[in-house]
Amino acid sequence: MERLILDGIGRFTGDIVTQVTHFAPWLRNHGFRAGISETLTAVAALAELNLDSMDEVCSAFRAIYSRTPAEWGIFPSLFERYFCGRGVRLEEKRRLQPDDSIGGAGAGRQTERPPGETVQGFLAGYHPYDGERFALRADERVLKDVVQFTRLAVRTMDAPRGRKWRSRGREKIDLRQTMRCALRLAGEPFVLRMRRRRPDKPRIVLALDISGSMKPYAPFLAALAWSFTRARARTQIFLFSTRLLRVTSLIARKGVSGIPLSDLPGLRGGTRIGGALEQLLRRYPSLLHRRTCVIIASDGFDAGHPERMHTSMRDLAGRVGRVVWINPLLGEPGYEPASAGMSMALPYIDAFIDVHDAATWKKAVLGGALRRSAP
Structure with missing residues (x-):
């Protein structure tokens, strides 16, 4: 086993070494295969790195801890969450300040420091006792009604002929x-x-937009997604913002108690609906056929290229039986689906409905928006 020399890490305090030591177990919780050898290499690399440049530290640690292309792609977001704490918080971010005995003339003043700056050998912006931040949590007040109407919608949908007889x-x-x-x-x-x-179970693919513009509707959409896991249907649930993430089992287990951001790696701010649908078509083709009903919940504000949105929606509509688009802004007075992304998607949508609470979901179900899964 590699042995460390005390002179190599003598200029660091025990806090920063402990922080790097705890980084490997934290990565293992996110699917990485990081162990003692990677930790020793990372601690030894600290002596050669400039800790004032977090980009340099991230690049070095990325080469140490990443083994696969998937780990290489997701590592920067995990590094930023662990060391820099730049993600969206529900409460004001706390920053560690130097002690009065070392601050000199400026001691005692609360000075704002940029994320990633080192303070007394500890990387600012991270604290081991920071609480969990929930990205998705179902609204428990409407769960009973939403589950009831979702089961009704599934019962009225067309299902393929069973195989038993x-x-x-x-x-x-x-x-x-x-x-x-x-x-x-x-x-x-x-x-x-x-x-x-x-009859066989209906096949449903549910794609939810969790970008910043959809934040006011996130509790209801989480309740809606959880209700589909309690209905007799073959349901696959995806979340997307700048990329696509499959979360069917995660919604079923933690949809009510709350899903922390640590369980949603790689989802950042912004919306690229066309790119997310491209990933759905490329990575999960077995879920998309003539008996599948695809439900997309988004306000349609796409930051990607409009042509990409047009191509993705055209290919998706040509492969599945029915495309239902849920837009919570459709019921707002004066709203028109005039954005570039929404205008590109409209020609390929079979049902364009306003769903933002239990009452509008009931109206959509009784109106037959999901009644047919194939033309």
């Missing part, structure tokens, strides 16, 4: 059900039970 023009006796019914009548089969086709 197909009708061949004549009815067949269901021997198992007939014998079970005969047990109640002393074993005499007075009533013949006929086999019935059990």
